[in-house]
Amino acid sequence: MAKIIAVSNQKGGVGKTTTVLNLGSSLAVLEYKTLVIDADPQANATTGLGLDARTITKSIYECIIEDIQPQDAIAHTEIPLFDIIPAHIDLVGAEIELIDLEDREFKMKKVISKIKDQYDFILIDCSPSLGLITVNALTAADSVIIPVQSEFYALEGLGKLLNTIKIIQNRLNRDLTIEGILVTMYDKRELLRRNVLEELKTHFKDIVFSTIINRNTKLGEAPSFGKPVILHDANSTGAINYLNLAREILKKNNMLRDAEEEK
Numbered sequence: 001m002a003k004i005i006a007v008s009n010q011k012g013g014v015g016k017t018t019t020v021l022n023l024g025s026s027l028a029v030l031e032y033k034t035l036v037i038d039a040d041p042q043a044n045a046t047t048g049l050g051l052d053a054r055t056i057t058k059s060i061y062e063c064i065i066e067d068i069q070p071q072d073a074i075a076h077t078e079i080p081l082f083d084i085i086p087a088h089i090d091l092v093g094a095e096i097e098l099i100d101l102e103d104r105e106f107k108m109k110k111v112i113s114k115i116k117d118q119y120d121f122i123l124i125d126c127s128p129s130l131g132l133i134t135v136n137a138l139t140a141a142d143s144v145i146i147p148v149q150s151e152f153y154a155l156e157g158l159g160k161l162l163n164t165i166k167i168i169q170n171r172l173n174r175d176l177t178i179e180g181i182l183v184t185m186y187d188k189r190e191l192l193r194r195n196v197l198e199e200l201k202t203h204f205k206d207i208v209f210s211t212i213i214n215r216n217t218k219l220g221e222a223p224s225f226g227k228p229v230i231l232h233d234a235n236s237t238g239a240i241n242y243l244n245l246a247r248e249i250l251k252k253n254n255m256l257r258d259a260e261e262e263k
Helices: 016-029 044-048 060-065 090-099 102-112 132-140 154-171 191-207 217-225 239-250
Strands: 003-007 034-039 083-087 121-124 143-149 177-184
Touching: 003 016, 003 132, 016 034, 016 044, 016 083, 016 121, 016 143, 016 177, 016 217, 016 239, 034 044, 034 060, 034 102, 034 132, 044 239, 060 090, 060 102, 083 102, 083 154, 090 132, 102 132, 143 154, 154 177, 154 191, 177 191, 177 239, 217 239
Parallel strands: 003 121, 003 143, 034 083, 034 121, 143 177
Antiparallel strands: none
């Protein structure tokens, strides 16, 4: 049964989609069957894997609103064991269409329940908002990864998201946990970024992942080729960072296989 992880932060530009695509592809390369659900109307995860969001007819929107089977919306990628349920712009309308539906916060959980036995991991790419689709993602998830850019306002935005997670835990998903806070776009040469990292570790201690995602040109280039960075440049800093993150998550969840434990 899959471990379901939402990747969320209401701040834009912190590396949510980058994390979903590259963590997901890293888990797949390590031979863990992984599904990405693109729950962002911008559909960046969809286009980042080489799909054309304009031509997609079966997406997470149809699964949630029109009750199509999620199996029918799954698209395969270049990497074996790595799939995606894509998004398109219609997902914007789902926020309004969900308002009058019964159990509106549980629609995505119902969709995922039909396929979670087919995967080891399901990663949900959330939009940079705290609307009903993101609430659905957090209600369906076992845990949440919070990407945080090492910048001055990081802690302010993080506090708001943690309050939202606490509300979800109290009202909709008592079992939701924080998988970890992930520092992204890090540059150790910049004093401010080093200071923010230390402050995060001081405030949140073990919740902060040991793995740090360094600022890396190849990570930025890869989506324009419709590929995760591990296919674009497997030797790049970005590819190595996300493989390390995958291993850290596997170890944390006691899912490392013997061959990986030896590395």
